[in-house]
Amino acid sequence: MRIQLVKIEQLSGKQASIYSVVYNDDQITLFDKFLNEYIISFKSELSSIVVRLKVIGKKTGARESFFKLDEGDLGDGVCALFDDPKKNLRLYCVRYGTSLIIIGSGGHKPKTVRALQEDPKLLKENLIMREISKLIKDKMEEKSLSFSEDYYEFEGTLDLNNKDNE
Amino acid sequence: MSKIKPYFSDTIDSILKEIDPEVEKRIEFRMQLAAKIDKARIKMGLSKKQFAEKLSKSPSEISKWLSGTHNFTSDTIFVIQRLLKVELINVEDRPKEEIWHFSMQVAQEELKSIITPGFTRQNDFSNLFYKSTASKISTPEIYNHKIVAES
Numbered sequence: 001m002r003i004q005l006v007k008i009e010q011l012s013g014k015q016a017s018i019y020s021v022v023y024n025d026d027q028i029t030l031f032d033k034f035l036n037e038y039i040i041s042f043k044s045e046l047s048s049i050v051v052r053l054k055v056i057g058k059k060t061g062a063r064e065s066f067f068k069l070d071e072g073d074l075g076d077g078v079c080a081l082f083d084d085p086k087k088n089l090r091l092y093c094v095r096y097g098t099s100l101i102i103i104g105s106g107g108h109k110p111k112t113v114r115a116l117q118e119d120p121k122l123l124k125e126n127l128i129m130r131e132i133s134k135l136i137k138d139k140m141e142e143k144s145l146s147f148s149e150d151y152y153e154f155e156g157t158l159d160l161n162n163k164d165n166e
Numbered sequence: 167m168s169k170i171k172p173y174f175s176d177t178i179d180s181i182l183k184e185i186d187p188e189v190e191k192r193i194e195f196r197m198q199l200a201a202k203i204d205k206a207r208i209k210m211g212l213s214k215k216q217f218a219e220k221l222s223k224s225p226s227e228i229s230k231w232l233s234g235t236h237n238f239t240s241d242t243i244f245v246i247q248r249l250l251k252v253e254l255i256n257v258e259d260r261p262k263e264e265i266w267h268f269s270m271q272v273a274q275e276e277l278k279s280i281i282t283p284g285f286t287r288q289n290d291f292s293n294l295f296y297k298s299t300a301s302k303i304s305t306p307e308i309y310n311h312k313i314v315a316e317s
Contacts, residue, residue, distance in 0.1 A: 004171070005171075006171045006172070006173035007170050007171065007172055007173060008173050008175060008178065009172045009173065009174060010174065010175060010178050010179060010182065011178065020173070028175075029173060029175070031175075032175050032177050032178075035175075035177045035178070035181070036177060039177070039181075046181065047181050047184070047185045047189070048189075048193060050178055050181045050182060050185075051182075051185060051189075051190050051193045051194070052193060052197065052234065054182070055193065055194050055197045055198075055234075056197075059194060059197070059198060060197055060198060060201045060234075063200075063201055063204060063234075065200065065201075065204050065229070065232035065233060065234070066197070066200075066233060066234050082229075082233035082234070082235060083235075084230070084233075084235050153170055154170065155170075158170070158171060
């Protein structure tokens with residue numbers, strides 16, 4: 001796996017930095033792929049997600065209550081943007097406190113699906129975020145990647161390779 | 167060391183350009199309201215569970231309230247305000263800020279009249295003290311100033 005961490009300027013602000021990742025040989029971020037995938041079917045829901053992320057970046061910060069926590073492995077920060085049970089989409093993120101999040105992808109959450117394991121698409125996107133979180137943790141332990149002093153940015157090598165997959 | 171790579175998304179740009187500003191403001195308002203409630207809850211030292219119990223609600227309902235997606239009724243806001251002792255929505259005719267400025271203006275005039283020999287007040291606010299809401303807040307402060315100035 002190879003990822004590149006990028007900061008989304010349109011959503012980031014004084015309260016939080018919103019990052020996404022360019023995954024393997026893609027040209028666009030996981031979040032852009034998510035938007036492109038559902039823009040036709042769920043436009044108004046996507047607009048709401050984009051605005052909520054912008055408010056997080058510029059006004060409120062990534063408060064814990066805005067997310068469904070513990071969507072990944074223990075302590076890996078993988079969570080989902082809080083979604084109303086009536087809504088159709090789920091977006092997975094990795095949250096690092098209130099000042100930095102990485103937004104990934106997600107999928108359609110049919111009403112019949114109760115756990116993500118029941119839906120292959122949701123499971124796939126969730127596992128990608130777990131992998132990303134693990135890779136970031138490993139790079140931080142290797143000291144090639146770190147948080148800035150104020151915890152608003154990543155610093156260091158932002159092109160990350162998982163050697164196991166090379 | 168790599169610098170942060172800024173990324174500009176055309177898709178995000180087109181979504182933000184197309185969204186109705188009224189809808190955007192409404193989402194922003196809901197999230198800021200939820201954040202304000204959550205801050206007040208934390209300040210009061212209540213866990214989400216305790217907060218739910220005090221309001222006779224389920225934890226999942228509280229999670230929804232604090233998620234920034236909920237459309238509160240005025241009755242719910244009233245109950246939360248009373249419990250957390252926080253002003254979420256100000257229904258007074260006169261905004262608090264205006265009351266504060268008014269109070270400061272009165273206080274300044276009061277002080278000047280006490281400490282400046284020959285100073286004549288520009289405005290006489292004495293009648294307003296007992297008529298306006300401001301007087302309830304400002305009067306004790308003004309008397310405090312008076313005591314300090316006189317001692």
